[in-house]
Amino acid sequence: MRTAKRAGVVGSPIGHSLSPVLHRAAYAELGLTDWMYGRFEVDEAGLPGFFEKLDTSWAGLSLTMPLKRAVLPLLDEISETAASVEAVNTVVFTEDGRRVGDNTDIPGMVAALRERGIEQVESAAILGAGATASSALAALARICTGEVVAYVRSEARAAEMRQWGERLDVEVRTEDWADAERALRAPLVIATTPSGTTDSLAAAVPERPVALFDVLYDPWPTPLAARWSAYGGAVVSGLDLLVHQAVLQVEQMTGRVPGPLDAMREAGEKALAGR
Template identity: 50%
Template sequence: MRAAVMGSPIGHSLSPFLHRAAYRAMRLDGWSYEAIECDEARLPEVIGGMGQEWAGLSLTMPLKRAVLPLLDTVAPLAVEVGGANTVIFHDGARHGENTDVYGITQALAEAGVRPTSALVLGGGATAASALAALRELGLGAVTLAVRDPARAGETAQVAERLGVALRVETLDKLDALLDVDLVISTLPGEAGDRFAARLAGVPALFDVVYAPWPTRAASAVEQAGGRVVSGFSMLLHQAVKQVELMTGRTDVPVEDMRAAGEEELRRRAG
């Protein structure tokens, strides 16, 4: 069986290392997992040409929203979030799932972070998944800080579908928004780094960046005594759920996958 991660750019993806490690440990000798460069324009052609030998796809940006019209069925959570990062092929049909939300909730649980209030930085697809994860953790209201509120419209619609009361503020007001248990930064590394000193006093930071790690923001929070969760933990756990969905098995070797991902990150850093 074949599986792959698709997006653009895709060369940096850790997903092949995680999934292949799972296949080895699970002795799925006939399974392969590759990385496919694919943008929104090529997506219909590429996904339309996949036959019975395909088990599933992992999707990264910019395909999570673009894939929805190409699917036969979509899980309710993926509909609410407005994006599917996973496609399962079964009996000639394409089914969409969102495992990013699971990845976030598992990453926070693994770190012992149980927020009662949260601030999300950034307004893209990952921020939408963060809102869904926070809802699953029991939060009914979340603050979103973005550079331009006019560009947070889709995320605001997600919050409405989720039943989460969303307060949208601008990043230049960050200092007044930090009285929370948890900050989730969905900003790219360099964009998040400029807020490092201001974030230093928060109790916990979940930074979705995983390379290079630690980010300046993560270092500032950790040095001040706060808890820090890396984007690698989210990536790992969402991949675990993807392997479950694609293979139909629940004996997914989390630690083998973690070790493979960490080894590759060390190789890249060194």
């Protein structure tokens, strides 16, 4: 087991982050009573200075927006997964002082889908084209055998998604957001947009929807997820993603495998219920 006893999440804004709840629940379940996990408000300009102050007691960091790309120049090594989307959400400090970056969002997405019985799909649709959408494409590269259609608001965003598709070896076709209702008939729909963006699509959910992965978790359910579930479709939530990616972070930072998925999910659900 690592001798380091500190970890934390950094980003801006950071007050909403559930990461401390999840990681502390993991430490309690694993009996790591002397481990600490904090929350730190850090922007892009402040990140290098924050790193300089970290001593050998640190095991690792979770990174949220806007730091997932800003951290890249500060690292000694990044995983192939992180390199594929040029985004790091996990930094592990090794015993020899190296800073190693990884992206647990991508395998976290795959694990969350697998937990709901979704192991492979013939095609998929993505709503949105931001940073989360590129991670969704990387996840689909592992489970989707056919075309991915991305619904976006601008040609610039469409071009970005096609470029990510080429880089990740995923067949990507882009459509205008005005036609997003068409996405809802795909075997798997991944909604990556901010809160409220997909609310107007709820009324268009087909009578027999298949699978929806909505990356939001607060408030939950979203109108789209609620209608989807009411019609009997499979729904994967943002909390599912958050927990699965956090489990992988805990495993990397503590060296304890497997991470306590159930305890972390329970803690996350309890925290959200109290908001």
